[in-house]
Amino acid sequence: MAIPPWTYELLRRGIVDVARRAKDTETVERLKQQASEMLQDLPEAAAKGIDAVIKKTESGRKSIEKWAQRQTHDSSPIINASGTLLNPKGTGVPMAAQAIELGRELVGGDINHQLINRPAFEQRLQKLTPNTESNAIYIATNTTTAISSIALLNRQATFYLHRSQCENKVLGETLRQRLMSIVKVEILEDGQLIADRSPMETPCFELVIQDGHHEKLEGDPIDDHQRILIADTCVFSAKLGHQIPSCHTLIKAGFDWLILPGNGICGGPPCGIVTGPKADVKRLQSHPLWPSFEAREDTLLLMLMTLEMEASQPDAIPILALLNTNLDNIRSRSERLATRIGGNDTIAECQIMDSEAAISTSGIWKVPSQTLKLRHQTLQPKQWSIQLSEEHPLILTNHDNDYLYLDLRWVDPCHDAQIGRSIGGLIQ
Numbered sequence: 001m002a003i004p005p006w007t008y009e010l011l012r013r014g015i016v017d018v019a020r021r022a023k024d025t026e027t028v029e030r031l032k033q034q035a036s037e038m039l040q041d042l043p044e045a046a047a048k049g050i051d052a053v054i055k056k057t058e059s060g061r062k063s064i065e066k067w068a069q070r071q072t073h074d075s076s077p078i079i080n081a082s083g084t085l086l087n088p089k090g091t092g093v094p095m096a097a098q099a100i101e102l103g104r105e106l107v108g109g110d111i112n113h114q115l116i117n118r119p120a121f122e123q124r125l126q127k128l129t130p131n132t133e134s135n136a137i138y139i140a141t142n143t144t145t146a147i148s149s150i151a152l153l154n155r156q157a158t159f160y161l162h163r164s165q166c167e168n169k170v171l172g173e174t175l176r177q178r179l180m181s182i183v184k185v186e187i188l189e190d191g192q193l194i195a196d197r198s199p200m201e202t203p204c205f206e207l208v209i210q211d212g213h214h215e216k217l218e219g220d221p222i223d224d225h226q227r228i229l230i231a232d233t234c235v236f237s238a239k240l241g242h243q244i245p246s247c248h249t250l251i252k253a254g255f256d257w258l259i260l261p262g263n264g265i266c267g268g269p270p271c272g273i274v275t276g277p278k279a280d281v282k283r284l285q286s287h288p289l290w291p292s293f294e295a296r297e298d299t300l301l302l303m304l305m306t307l308e309m310e311a312s313q314p315d316a317i318p319i320l321a322l323l324n325t326n327l328d329n330i331r332s333r334s335e336r337l338a339t340r341i342g343g344n345d346t347i348a349e350c351q352i353m354d355s356e357a358a359i360s361t362s363g364i365w366k367v368p369s370q371t372l373k374l375r376h377q378t379l380q381p382k383q384w385s386i387q388l389s390e391e392h393p394l395i396l397t398n399h400d401n402d403y404l405y406l407d408l409r410w411v412d413p414c415h416d417a418q419i420g421r422s423i424g425g426l427i428q
Helices: 005-022 025-075 097-108 118-126 143-153 163-167 172-180 247-252 278-285 297-312 318-323 327-342 381-391 413-424
Strands: 084-086 135-140 158-162 184-188 204-210 226-231 257-261 272-277 347-360 366-376 404-407
Touching (some): 118 297, 135 143, 135 278, 135 297, 143 172, 143 204, 143 226, 143 257, 143 272, 158 163, 158 172, 163 204, 272 278, 327 347, 327 366, 327 413, 366 381, 381 413
Parallel strands (some): 158 184, 158 204, 204 226, 226 257
Antiparallel strands (some): 135 272, 257 272, 347 366
């Protein structure tokens, strides 16, 4: 920054004045005396200044420590040792590191959204569909919006919803009320098919909310209506074993539309991934309300990155890496943790048993795992669980009337030591 001209003038006058005073002998002597007094007072003044600095530093340090303690609960990750991935308190599994870094750049403004090539984005996204010839994919803001977009595209249609589906905790009445404001909705009794109803001239859509309660998803033999599957706990990949339906197998099972959340088991940001007939998706994308259906651009980029990583390097997505973790790996980690926890005198019993880790609390999809069952010397399992939840609210466990349970299937190996310290305490 340039120094203004008036500053030069003040400096010049000050220097001239100092030079003039320096010629006066009396002035020089007085300056020497003042300097001597200042030097004598300097140690005491310096000591006082240092004391003030130390006090302020100590106060600042305590303030920072208090702030850090307040922020610990928010900044520390959840460690999910409950054995249930979609735990009501959270999965404890983050998005892929690459996606998190991209999210930081998006939030920080390091990416110019106007420079994003939208046609190239769409082309990359369509490569991820099960059948590129007849199906297309798009990313909606959430699952409810995705269903509403299909309804808005078919205002004259009747949407059938099974009565048991109305009690779904995730969608339920919210979905029913949302649809009723757009189209005609009829409720099917459990076990009843649209084929049992009187033939209708208008198009029909049957909604099936799959939350893991049903072991099989049979294709409907009736071809005069489309089926929409809202798969709360399904995954987009076909690499996770036959127990968990994939997008490919669900389309083959007779579902015309598949809607699943981008977060949770897919490992991406909150949104709704929709696969449907290509002609209908193209028609939807030309609808005037399309901008309100489609997810925001930052969500689109994060979800595209996650889906592409799932196709090329699935283990880079933490939630898929945990699903694919070898059982021997979990067994050896469980043995080390049992040795660590069992060494504490407060632990009366510590055993390892074969088990199955669940995808959701009520679903039937499970993955082989190992579980530590623990018994405390003095505390009942429920008391122990409450105490742990108060002292370590970010570590999720499970218990029954006899034991406290720890399952490492959904735990990152880097958190094993923290579980050992929190559950087993200090070994004397």
